[in-house]
Amino acid sequence: DGGITQSPKYLFRKEGQNVTLSCEQNLNHDAMYWYRQDPGQGLRLIYYSQIVNDFQKGDIAEGYSVSREKKESFPLTVTSAQKNPTAFYLCASSINGYEQYFGPGTRLTVT
Amino acid sequence: QKEVEQNSGPLSVPEGAIASLNCTYSDRGSQSFFWYRQYSGKSPELIMSIYSNGDKEDGRFTAQLNKASQYVSLLIRDSQPSDSATYLCAVNLDSGGGADGLTFGKGTHLIIQP
Numbered sequence: 001d002g003g004i005t006q007s008p009k010y011l012f013r014k015e016g017q018n019v020t021l022s023c024e025q026n027l028n029h030d031a032m033y034w035y036r037q038d039p040g041q042g043l044r045l046i047y048y049s050q051i052v053n054d055f056q057k058g059d060i061a062e063g064y065s066v067s068r069e070k071k072e073s074f075p076l077t078v079t080s081a082q083k084n085p086t087a088f089y090l091c092a093s094s095i096n097g098y099e100q101y102f103g104p105g106t107r108l109t110v111t
Numbered sequence: 112q113k114e115v116e117q118n119s120g121p122l123s124v125p126e127g128a129i130a131s132l133n134c135t136y137s138d139r140g141s142q143s144f145f146w147y148r149q150y151s152g153k154s155p156e157l158i159m160s161i162y163s164n165g166d167k168e169d170g171r172f173t174a175q176l177n178k179a180s181q182y183v184s185l186l187i188r189d190s191q192p193s194d195s196a197t198y199l200c201a202v203n204l205d206s207g208g209g210a211d212g213l214t215f216g217k218g219t220h221l222i223i224q225p
Contacts, residue, residue, distance in 0.1 A: 043201075
């Protein structure tokens with residue numbers, strides 16, 4: 001089955017720890033994205049990548065890092081510098097740079 | 112600063128009626144417009160995209176775009192209880208490079224009353 005997978009579904013971490021969220025797609029899409037959603041809020045763009053080995057900062061990149069070593073994978077690291085990391089993290093991909101399709105998301109809780 | 116505005120609702124519509132969801136955007140350069148449906152606790156699902164002025168129909172859904180008024184709407188005909196969800200409006204500024212991210216509104220919570 002083609003699709004976007006994110007793991008884990010739920011993640012719990014202590015404050016001060018870095019954590020990496022996985023995003024994998026087998027749709028052969030060139031572009032991949034990371035968004036964050038807080039309760040009652042829309043999605044906000046963290047990072048995006050149009051091709052392998054290249055990525056750009058979105059609106060709220062501070063405290064996050066990414067890599068794009070393979071077309072299929074776009075992992076997001078939430079660093080200890082991120083002041084409010086608890087959120088619902090959503091990965092998306094796009095074949096044409098316009099219509100984006102989302103994975104199931106990872107709920108991160110930092111205490 | 113790109114902004115997308117939606118009425119948060121809740122918008123309550125009787126089953127079988129037409130649900131009308133509205134969205135305005137601030138950036139006149141915006142070229143691509145999308146509607147996503149998000150059930151509670153789930154990720155957004157793309158239901159409509161529209162790129163030119165006018166109406167676009169897909170089954171029970173119709174998207175309407177008016178770039179002069181910077182307004183996009185979604186109509187859901189014959190509303191069903193399963194349509195109850197939050198509907199997110201999203202806008203892409205086509206900078207020419209393509210594939211940059213979307214700007215989302217906060218969503219409208221739609222409730223279809225049986």
